[in-house]
Amino acid sequence: MLGLNLPVVIVLAAVGGVLAWRRANTLTWLLYTWVALWAFFKYGFAVPIPQSVATIYLGITGLALVCFASSSRERLSETAQPIVRLILEPRYRLALAGLLVALPALAAYNVYADLNVPLEAPGFGREVHPPPPTEMTVHDETVDMATAENPYLHYNHDDPELYGEHLENGRRIYYENCFWCHGDGMGGDGMFAHGLNPVPSNFNDVGTLPILQSSFVHWRIAKGAPGLPGAGTPWDSMMPAWEKFLTTEEMWDVNLFIYDFNGYEPRALGQH
Amino acid sequence: MTRNRILFGIGVLAFVSVIVTVRLGGFLVDNEYRQPDRQVAAQEELGEAELVPRQQGIADEQAADEAEARARPYEEAEYRTVPFVGSRVTVWVLAQLHLLFAAFVLAVPLFAFIIEFVGYVKKEERYNKLAYEFTKLLSVSFSMTATFGAFLTFALIILYPKFTNYLMHIFSPTFLPYVLLFFLEALFLYSYYYGWGKFGPRMHLFLGFMLNIVGTAIMFIANAWLTFMMSPGKRDDIDGDGVPDFVSAVSESGALLSLRDAFFNFTWMPINIHRIIANVAFGGSIAAAYAAFRYLQAKSDEERAHFDWMGYVGNFVAIIAFLPLPFAGYYLAAEIYAFSQTLGIQMMGGTFSWLFVLQAALIGNLFLGANYYLWLGMGRMEGGVHFQKFIKWLLIAIALCFAVWATPRYAISSVSEIAAMGGSSHPQLSYLGQMSAKNTAVNILILSTYMSFLLYRRTGRQSIHPHRQLLTRAQAIVFSSAAALVIFYGVYGYFVDSATRIRFAIPQVYSVLAALVVITVIDLPLYRNAAQSGETKWGRIPAVSQYALIFIALSFTWLMGLMGYVRSGLRQEWHVYGVILDTSPDAYTPSLGFATQVVSVTVLIFFGLIGVVFWLSSLSGKKDYAPGAAAEDGGRLEGGQAA
Amino acid sequence: MKLSVPMPLRLVLLVLGTTAFYMYLGQIVPQKESHPPPPVLINAEMTTEDLVTVGAELASGKGQCLVGCHTVGQSGPLRYPDLDGIGGRAATQVDGLSDLEYLAQSLYEPAVFIVPGFADGMQAINQPPINLSDDEIKAVIAWLQSLGGTPNVTLDTDLGY
DSSP: OTTBOHHHHHHHHHHHHHHHHTTOOHHHHHHHHHHHHHHHHHHSBSSOOOHHHHHHHHHHHHHHHHHHHTSSHHHHHHHHHHHHHHHHOGGGHHHHHHHHHHHHHHHHHHHHHHHOSOOOOOOOOOOSSOOOOSEEEETTEEEETTTOOOTTTTHHHHOHHHHHHHHHHHHHHIIIIIHHHHOTTSSSOOTTGGGOSSOOOOTTOTTTGGGSOHHHHHHHHHHTGGGOOGGGOOOOOOOOOGGGTSOHHHHHHHHHHHHHHHTOOOOOTTOO | OHHHHHHHHHHHHHHHHHHHHHHHHHHHHHHHOOOHHHHHHHHHHHOGGGOOHHHHHHHHHHHHHHHHHHHSOOOOOSOOOOTTTOHHHHHHHHHHHHHHHHHHHHHHHHHHHHHHHHHHHHTOHHHHHHHHHHHHTHHHHHHHHHHHHHHHHHHHHHHSHHHHHHHHHHHHHHHHHHHHHHHHHHHHHHHHHHTTTTSOHHHHHHHHHHHHHHHHHHHHHHHHHHHHHHOOEEEEOSSSSSSOEEEESBOTTOOBSOHHHHHTOTTHHHHHHHHHHHHHHHHHHHHHHHHHHHHHHOOSHHHHHHHHHHHHHHHHHHHHHHTTHHHHHHHHHHHHHHHOHHHHHHHHTSTTHHHHHHHHHHHHHHHHHHHHHHHHHGGGBTTGGGGHHHHHHHHHHHHHHHHHHTOOSSOOOOHHHHHHHTSSSOTTGGGTTSHHHHHHHHHHHHHHHHHHHHHHHHTTEEOOOTTHHHHHHHHHHHHHHHHHHHHHHHHHGGGSOHHHHHHTHHHHHHHHHHHHHHHHHHHHHHTTTOEESSOBOTTOSOTHHHHHHHHHHHHHHHHHHHHHHHHHHTTTTEEETTTEEOOSGGGSBOOHHHHHHHHHHHHHHHHHHHHHHHHHHHHTTSOOOOHHHHHHHHHHHHHHHHO | OOOOOOHHHHHHHHHHHHHHHHHHHHHHSOOOOBOOOOOOOOOTTOOHHHHHHHHHHHHHTTTOTTTTTOBSSOOSSOSSOBOTTHHHHHHHHSTTOOHHHHHHHHHHSTTSSOOTTSOOOOOOTTSTTTOOOHHHHHHHHHHHHHTTSOOOOOTTOOOOO
C-alpha cells in the first residue's frame, strides 16, 4: 500500500504506542523519533529511498530534535536529567559501562557497514526509451514505425474468440522465452534480472507500456539490444533480437499478451 | 592593561602595514617596468673597451630589451589577470563585500528611523535609545562600504578595462548623480548620527527620512548597472498581443539606443524590491548579532536586559522582512523567466538547480533558527509554559516543510539505487521534489513562523477585549483556511498540466499574505492593553539564544553570498546578456563547490570586519580613559619598548 | 571542575563551524562546471549525415535545447514537449506545413504554434542569447528529423527565413 513496507511501519508505530502507554520521558521520545525515522527511511519503503535523501532528512530531523530539546530551560533540564542520572548515580554504573562500550561499537559497526558495500560503477544518465527508426525490416517485411499497429488488436472487438487464441499463444511464448528476465508478473524481476544492468523493463510501470505505441514494443522485441541506436549508449542491454527465433505472428502475439496482461492499451498514433 | 596592549598592537600593525605597502609598491613597480637606462649609465663609466664578453652579452640583451620596449606600440588591454586568485574571484569577493556592507548601511537607517518614529509617537525614551544604538553601527560600516566600493571600482578598471569602459559608455550620465547622492548620504548620515539629541525630534526624524531616501536612490542607481548586465532592455507590448515583448536598449553590436530603457530595464524593479526587503532582513539580523555579542559580553543584569531587548527587536525586524522575502524572490524569478526562458530554465532546472537545494537548506535553517529563538524567548515571561505544548506541532510542521523543500528533483543515487527505483526518480519521493510541493512547503513555513510569533506575543498575556473568544476563533479560521487552501492547490497541482500548475503559485501566495494581514489586523485590538500575568523579564533567556541570533546572521550573510552568485553567474559566459560576450579565461561558470568556497571566504572576511565594527561600536559605551588608572600599564609598556 | 570555553572562542567556533557546514553542503552536491560552448564549425561540404552529428552537439551545447527544457524519450510531468519521434510527427503537427516547414517555424518563430498542453516559453533561437546561425539551425533540423524520421535537409535547403 502506498509503496510502503507495511510490517516495518506497523512495528515502528507499535513501539511508539508502547512508549506512549508507558509514558516515556522526553529523551526516550527524542531517541525513538530519530531511530524510528532512520529505520523508516531505510526499511520502510518498498523501493528504498536513496541514501543521499535519507541523509538530508535525518539531518533535518536531528536539527529539529536538538532545537526541541533545548527550546526552554525546563525542557532542556527534563531531557538532560536521565543522562545526568545515568552518569552520576551508582546504580546505573553497569548501564553506563555498557553504553561506553556500545557507542564506540556502534560507530565502528557503522564504519564497517559503510565500507562493506559492493563496488559499483558510477551512475550515468541514459535514455530510458531510445528513439526508434522510421521504418524497419522484419522478416523481409517493411514496417512503418509511425503507422504500424498490432494486426490482432482489433479482434478484441471483432472476434473475441480469435483474440483469445492469439492471447493464449502470446502467453505460451512469454512463459517460454520472456519470463526468465521480465518475471512471472512482468515486473522486470525475473530469475535472471538481478544479474543484468540495466534491469529488464518493468511492464507494470505506468511510464512504460501505456506511453509507447505497440510498434515501438514490436521494434524492441524484433531487434533487441543489437538494434538499439548509437545515440542512446551506453547500452548493456541483454535483450536478444527475437526475430531470429520467433515468427512475426508470434512476436505480435506476445506483444498483445503483455499489453493485455497489464491491462494497458497501446498509445494511439499522434496521441501525446 | 588589555586596552594598552591592543593600542600598542594596532600601532605595530599600522607600522608594519605601512612598510608592507611601501615594499609591495616597490616590488610591483620593479616588476612592471625595469628601467634599462640605469644599468646602461653604470656601464658608461666603465668604458666600452673594458667589457668582458659576459658583460657585453648582458649589455646587448638590455639594449635589445630596451629597443623592444620602445618599439612595442601601446595596446588597449581587454583583460588583466590576478595571480593565484584570478580576476573573476577578485571582483566577486570585492563586490560581495561591498554589497554586504552597503546592504547593512542601507538597512539600519531604515529600521532605526522606524524605531525612532515609534519612540516619538509612543513618547518612550527607550525606543529612541535603541535607535541610537543601531545607528552607532553605521559610521564605521559606511566607511567600509565606501572603501570596498572604491576597491571594487579599481579592480573592475584594472581587471576588466574594456568591459568597464563599455559600461561607462552606457551609464556615464548616471555617475555624477551617484557621486552627488553619495555626498548627500554622508551629509545626512553624519548629521543624523552626530545630531542625535541635538535637534528637535521632528527635525531629526526628517534627517533620518532624507537619509533613507538618498540611500535608496543610490541603491536604485547601482541596481540599474547590474540589472542591465542581466537584462539589457525593457518590456513593451509591441505586437499588441497583450504579452510584453523584449525591447533591447542597445543595438546588436552593443551601441546604446536608449539610456532610459537601459536604466529602467526588465529586472530593475524586481531587484530593487527584492534588495530592499532582503537588506532589511539582513540588516536586522546583523544588528541582532551585535546585540547578541554585547549580551554575551555584558557584566550586569541591566546590560543583559537591554541587549536582550535589542537583539529581540533586531531579530523581529529581520523576521518580519524575511516572511515576504520568498514572494519577492518568486517575483524576481518570474520576471527573469519572463525576460528569458533560457535564463529561467538555467536557473531552476539547469546548471543552477542544485544551488536551490542548498538555498532550501539555508532558508530552512533560518526559519528553524527564527522559530527556535522565539520559543526560547517565551521563557522571558512569567507563566509562559501555557504555549509550550504547541511547540512540538510547530516543530513537526517546520521540519516536514523543510524536508519537502530540501528534497531534490533528481536525487543523487548509486547504480543499485537507480536499479531499485527503476529510474532516476523515486516512485513516491519524486512527488516531493516538484514545484507544487515546494511552493506549498514554503507557504506553510511562513504560516508556521507567523504562528510562533503569535504564540510568543500571547505568552503571559490575557486579552481583555470584550469579543476575545470570537476574534480568536476568527483568527484560527483564517489561519486554517489559508493553510487548507495552500495545501489544496499544492495537491491539485499534480492533476493538471504544467501551464495551469505554474499559475497555482499565485493564489497560494495571496492566501498566505491575506491571512497574515487579516490575523494581524485582528490581533492588534485583541491584545491592546492586555492583562499581563507576569512581567516580561528581559535578559532572562538561555545564552544559547544569543548564539542562535549569530547563527541566523551567519546564515543570512551566507545566503546573500550564494544568491549573489546565482544572480551574477546566471549570465554564464556573457558580460551583458546576449550582447557582450566574456572572452576572458574566467568566462566559464564555476562549479557549485567552488562557488561555495568563495562565498565562505567572503563571509569569513565579512564577519572578521563586522567584528571590528562591533568592537569599535562597543568602545563608545566604555569608561573614558583616565591617566591615573592606566599609568602603571603604560609605564610597563614604555619600559618594554625601551628594552 | 567546570569545563568552559571562553565566549570569543565560542563565537569564532560558531562562525567557522557554520561556514564550514554550508561549504561542506556545497561540496557534496553534484559538481559541474559549464564552459562557454566551443564554436561548432560547419563547412559547405557537409552531408546531411554530418549535419545530424553537428546538430546533436548543438542541441546539448550552444543551442541549449536539451539543457533543462526539452527531453528525448522521457515521460511524466514534462516542462516542454519531448522530442522523441519528432522527425516522424513533424509533418502532421500543423495542417499545411511540411515537416521541414514545421520544424523551421518552431525554431524561428516558436510562439506561432504551441503544442497543446504546454506553455509558450521558447525563444527564437536565431536571436541572442542563443543566436544560432542559419546553417547551425539547419544542422539542428537535421538532428530533429533524425529522431524518428529520415533527415533530408542539406545546407542548400531554403527554409524560407
